Amino acid sequence: MLSSLYFLFMNNIMRIEDLKKNYGNVQAVDGISFSIEEGICFGLLGPNGAGKTTTIEMMEGILPPSSGQVYFKEKKIDHHFKQKVGIQFQNTALPEFITVKETLELFRALYPDPRSLDEVIEICSLSDIIDRDNRKLSGGQKQRMLLGLAIIPHPEIIFLDEPTTGLDPQARRNFWELIKRIKAEKTTVLLTTHYMEEAEILCDQIAIIDHGKLLEIDTPEKLLENHFDGALVKIPHADRDDLKLEGGIIKGDYIEISTRNLDRTMKELLQTQLNLEGLSIKKPNLEDLFLKLTGTTLRA
Ligand SMILES: Nc1ncnc2c1ncn2[C@@H]1O[C@H](COP(=O)(O)OP(=O)(O)O)[C@@H](O)[C@H]1O
Ligand SMILES: [Mg+2]
Incomplete structure (x- = not known):
């Protein structure tokens, strides 16, 4: 109404x-x-x-x-x-x-x-x-x-x-x-x-x-x-599919974690013994959203 x-x-x-x-x-x-x-x-x-x-x-x-x-x-x-x-x-x-x-x-x-x-x-x-x-x-x-x-x-x-x-x-x-x-x-x-x-x-x-x-x-x-939690954590060279991380998705040779609680995610990650070299944290942008919605990049 x-x-x-x-x-x-x-x-x-x-x-x-x-x-x-x-x-x-x-x-x-x-x-x-x-x-x-x-x-x-x-x-x-x-x-x-x-x-x-x-x-x-x-x-x-x-x-x-x-x-x-x-x-x-x-x-x-x-x-x-x-x-x-x-x-x-x-x-x-x-x-x-x-x-x-x-x-x-x-x-x-x-x-x-x-x-x-x-x-x-x-x-x-x-x-x-x-x-x-x-x-x-x-x-x-x-x-x-x-x-x-x-x-x-x-x-x-x-x-x-x-x-x-x-x-x-x-x-x-x-x-x-x-x-x-x-x-x-x-x-x-x-x-x-x-x-x-x-x-x-x-x-x-x-x-x-x-x-x-x-x-x-x-x-x-x-x-x-509406589409993302607070931050996107990306860990390159982490293709271990035995890992169970909340919000984590394995994408080819890297893992992407979408998280609202960065503190908890980072602590969890440290316990996995993963090599965290090259880890990046970023705020998702519209490009990420477009990728999520369509599976392709905007400039493809
Ligand atoms: N005059 C036209 N004749 C035939 N197909 C067209 C014509 N104009 C656009 N299209 C087709 O319509 C679709 C949308 O085109 P367009 O509106 O130009 O897209 P955008 O501006 O987003 O790049 C495309 O598949 C394009 O090939
Ligand atoms: Mg056009």
């Missing part, structure tokens, strides 16, 4: 209902439902081919679903919807032979009330490349510029489809800062990624999808809390 009341009063900016898309025999999206609260960064996480782009493009109103519904503020999306959103496509060809500034101006001319050039430059840190030819941009610079284009119409929600794929670690971190700035402006962000670290850092809510289906949805903290 309480939870259904909460649902009623929650400020959902978008909601999808049993969304499906098939390409011939390929069921790219297979009945996904979720809602996105206003102002958050929502992450759609899944490996290549999971159905992220197909889902996001149906939510953008670009791709017609085979069935199911997409709602923006509880109204079915229509052709006005595209004026209210910012879209950064997974692959975008930029106009050639013009500069970043000229490109921004070109896009600004398409909207009735565009964000000022200075503001876009400021938010997306574009001043150092503003006069550069589009063809001379590095991967990270191109993504910054594409984000600039996406925020021009003062969007209420912005869709970013794998904006950091292929960027080097430094460029990815720089991009995360921009996403945080956009979030601070109260713009809702829908981000797809196959980097779990990125999702963990940026996202308030995460939907994990695979084979077109929603596997889990929650905050990063809750997802980990």
Whole structure:
């Protein structure tokens, strides 16, 4: 009762209902439902081919679903919807032979009330490349510029489809800062990624999808809390199958122990006479969760 009341009063900016898309025999999206609260960064996480782009493009109103519904503020999306959103496509060809500034101006001319050039430059840190030819941009610079284009119409929600794929670690971190700035402006962000670290850092809510289906949805903290005990202890070169350790699983040539009581586990381990050389203790992350849910790694 309480939870259904909460649902009623929650400020959902978008909601999808049993969304499906098939390409011939390929069921790219297979009945996904979720809602996105206003102002958050929502992450759609899944490996290549999971159905992220197909889902996001149906939510953008670009791709017609085979069935199911997409709602923006509880109204079915229509052709006005595209004026209210910012879209950064997974692959975008930029106009050639013009500069970043000229490109921004070109896009600004398409909207009735565009964000000022200075503001876009400021938010997306574009001043150092503003006069550069589009063809001379590095991967990270191109993504910054594409984000600039996406925020021009003062969007209420912005869709970013794998904006950091292929960027080097430094460029990815720089991009995360921009996403945080956009979030601070109260713009809702829908981000797809196959980097779990990125999702963990940026996202308030995460939907994990695979084979077109929603596997889990929650905050990063809750997802980990629900699936793992406190810590993961890993002991390499310990393939003794006579060992009985609470929470221990033998995985090839190492043992992994999931434990809420590290103290007890360590004492137990010391009694086994195992060679503990190379033992590691870590907090499980979303990559571990994905492995647990699907048996494969996110970047496989
Ligand atoms: N236009 C298309 N025609 C046929 N199959 C497609 C098309 N677009 C995507 N698919 C297939 O749908 C599935 C989901 O793809 P996609 O949504 O692009 O996944 P992701 O973005 O998570 O990598 C994949 O199996 C992909 O090959
Ligand atoms: Mg994709």
